[in-house]
Amino acid sequence: MSDSTVPSEMSTSPDPGPADLAQLALDYARDGVVCVRGVVGPALLARVATAIDDNVAHPSPLAQVASGIDDPGLFVEDFCNWHRFPAYLELAQATAAVARSLMGSRSVRLYHDHLLVKEAGTRQPTPWHQDQPYYDVDGRDVISMWLPVDPVPREATLEFVAGTHAGPWLMPRTFMRNEAKWFPEGSLVDVPDVEADRDGFPILGWALQPGDAVFFHGLTLHAAQGATGRRRVVSIRYLGDDARRVPRQWRCSPPIPADATFPLLIDA
Numbered sequence: 232m233s234d235s236t237v238p239s240e241m242s243t244s245p246d247p248g249p250a251d252l253a254q255l256a257l258d259y260a261r262d263g264v265v266c267v268r269g270v271v272g273p274a275l276l277a278r279v280a281t282a283i284d285d286n287v288a289h290p291s292p293l294a295q296v297a298s299g300i301d302d303p304g305l306f307v308e309d310f311c312n313w314h315r316f317p318a319y320l321e322l323a324q325a326t327a328a329v330a331r332s333l334m335g336s337r338s339v340r341l342y343h344d345h346l347l348v349k350e351a352g353t354r355q356p357t358p359w360h361q362d363q364p365y366y367d368v369d370g371r372d373v374i375s376m377w378l379p380v381d382p383v384p385r386e387a388t389l390e391f392v393a394g395t396h397a398g399p400w401l402m403p404r405t406f407m408r409n410e411a412k413w414f415p416e417g418s419l420v421d422v423p424d425v426e427a428d429r430d431g432f433p434i435l436g437w438a439l440q441p442g443d444a445v446f447f448h449g450l451t452l453h454a455a456q457g458a459t460g461r462r463r464v465v466s467i468r469y470l471g472d473d474a475r476r477v478p479r480q481w482r483c484s485p486p487i488p489a490d491a492t493f494p495l496l497i498d499a
């Protein structure tokens with residue numbers, strides 16, 4: 232995997248201390264997700280919020296609307312914009328030590344950034360899914376941070392089924408039409424109908440304040456409801472030692488060129 236190294240002066244210490252990180256790593260190993268309070272301070276958070284607004288105003292060719300035309304709100308996504316918005320790269324650098332501790336990895340790279348903005352009143356839920364089956368990456372050290380810059384109440388937050396990071400890989404489908412565009416139909420087990428039996432699953436979720444984030448494994452099953460208030464989020468996807476790109480027969484989400492560079496956030 233090719234890389235580029237982020238200048239060390241961009242690095243800032245994460246808020247959780249070593250004892251907190253040790254407990255978080257145990258929780259992450261058990262559940263595949265943890266909530267980290269105050270992982271980003273106000274100054275960087277303000278730069279990230281500005282970058283999100285600039286990103287929404289100037290979407291990349293990979294941007295897409297993930298809500299229907301009859302939705303009273305709007306769900307917008309974009310991918311791979313760290314080249315254009317330095318605050319995303321700065322955010323990745325500032326939080327890489329947390330990702331490293333949770334993965335138990337020596338190195339951390341930035342795989343990509345993912346913008347996820349639900350405008351106030353958006354009804355479109357994000358269906359239950361795992362992230363890694365959409366990627367071109369195999370291996371265990373794949374982790375995401377989902378960081379809102381607006382307060383997110385419990386009912387609109389990202390939710391997780393604890394323990395699903397142990398596998399198996401589940402069938403990725405398109406969010407709006409439920410189509411199998413990645414792995415061939417029947418080749419993976421389908422995602423269970425969690426909404427039909429919420430009490431039957433160990434669902435975790437946290438109300439979040441700006442600066443808080445959730446970190447979750449690439450195989451942890453997750454979903455979100457619509458949003459009552461504006462919900463601006465950027466998610467950073469990191470790769471550790473045991474992660475490798477693999478050629479796929481289909482267009483991955485996001486589609487990243489074979490010769491792309493992945494900034495080395497922490498060197499082994």
Ligand SMILES: O=C(O)CCC(=O)C(=O)O
Pocket residue numbers: 345347357362375377389453454455464466
């Ligand atoms: O923000 C959302 O609604 C969904 C987020 C998500 O699925 C992800 O970050 O992988």
